[in-house]
Amino acid sequence: MICVLSGGTGGAKFVDGLRLVMPADELTIIVNTGDDLMWWGLYVSPDIDSITYVLSGMLSRERGWGVKGDTFLCLQAMGQLGEPTWFHAGDRDLAVHLLRSRLMAEGKTLSEATATICQKLSVKARILPMTNSRVETRVDTPAGELSFEEYFVQRWYQDPVKSVRFAGASDAEAAPGVIDAITSADAVLIAPSNPVTSIGPILAVPGIRDALLRARGKIAAVSPIVGSTAVAGPAGILMTAQGLPCSIAGVAQAYEDFLDVLISDSRDARAADDLRQKGLRVECTQTIMRSPEDKASLAREVLASVSGLRDEPAGTAFRRLDQS
Ligand code: GDP
Secondary structure (H helix, E strand, O other), X not given: OEEEEEXXXXXXXXXXXXXXXXXXXXXXXXXXXXOOEEEOOEEEOHHHHHHHHHHOOOEOOOOOXXXXXXXXXXXXXXXXXXOOOOOOOOHHHHHHHHHHHHHHHOOOOHHHHHHHHHHHOOOOOEEEEOEOOOOEEEEEEOOEEEEHHHHHHHOOOOOOOOEEEEEOHHHOOEOOOHHHHHHHOOEEEEOOOOOOOOHHHHHHOOOHHHHHHHOOOEEEEEOOEEOOEEOOOOHHHHHHHOOOOOOHHHHHHHXXXXXXXXXXXXXXXXXXXXXXXXXXXXXEEOOOOOOHHHHHHHHHHHHHHHHHOOOOOOOOHHHHHHHO
């Protein structure tokens, strides 16, 4: 069993690769819910949707989010009614939001609603929300505190960021199955997702970081940063706001207490050497996923890397360094 921690777009590309090279029913994906929002009265979970769509073959690969071939008639109609239209929910996408919202209104948890939707869409992998409690990523800017979707989608991540917090995280509980999936997996893979606003909320749920420290399998992370910029989106800006360098060293720092191996891009060979000198295991490969071949090849490399470490003593490279 392989356990993946993931956000939306970068995570979906990585999971797309994994499903090409291993049986989907051996995959458990723990997904960020810090971006969840109420939209037109419906409960929307953008990262769970992206992972669900990629695993059901429905994801629009051009956009990287939403359903392929979707139409936006409801969005147009809502605009005509004077409703907000900045969050682009497609018509088929809305069907999923409607079903999830109805299930949750009937008293089902987000985990249960996700399992039902996955079953109806023939998703073989297990998708687990990080928590069933409400945790909201809040981005503090000079314009005030924004939800992640307001910052990212509505305002195109143009606001300078002062800090990021995960409202509700300290009182949250990991969703059923999450802790066990991490501790018992043969390997835990951290997708090339935003370390601050996609993986950060997952790590902020009490018990999850501790589960990573107790994990039986090795832990690998794929860097979403190549050189000194994010492959896409605001990860670099947000890392800087959180005091992390925007580089593979910053990614390593975000995960340093539990990471066994960092998978970075071949273009970061020099930065990788610097990290190795500090005792961290780093592997360089092509990490930009444009084609299905790129995705499959990265997935294969990451799986080979963790299985090659299987007989290594437990503990992270950084901890081994501390002990020496
Ligand atoms: P979000 O919830 O939509 O922000 O999704 P994620 O956090 O999963 O994905 C965003 C991250 O994916 C960004 O930080 C990107 O730098 C990273 N990313 C996107 N495409 C690629 C890729 O092809 N390769 C790598 N290494 N990172 C990528």
